[in-house]
Amino acid sequence: xxxxxxxxxxxxxxxxxxxxxxxxxxxxxxxxxxxxxxxxxxxxxxxxxxxxxxxxxxxxxxxxxxxx
Numbered sequence: 001x002x003x004x005x006x007x008x009x010x011x012x013x014x015x016x017x018x019x020x021x022x023x024x025x026x027x028x029x030x031x032x033x034x035x036x037x038x039x040x041x042x043x044x045x046x047x048x049x050x051x052x053x054x055x056x057x058x059x060x061x062x063x064x065x066x067x068x
Contacts, residue, residue: 008032010068013046015039023049036064 009026013019013035020042023033027049035050037043038058047053056064 008034008051010034010036011050012036012064013038013042015041017042020045020049034068036067 007030009031011019011023011026011033013023015038019035023035023046026033033050035046035053037046037053037055040055043053043055054067056067
């Protein structure tokens with residue numbers, strides 16, 4: 001049996017370093033990261049490791065869903 005993973009993944013990121021570390025490692029493993037940023041504190045770092053970063057508030061569930 002062979003498992004094939006997509007090379008693109010969506011990340012919904014809050015504040016702190018965990019989303020940045022996650023995006024960085026995904027990129028290093030050849031995965032394109034599309035990030036939904038819910039916090040501005042780490043957005044600059046997330047941009048370094050994401051193909052695209054979108055800004056949404058936590059209450060904008062429909063916009064987040066439509067984007068992903």
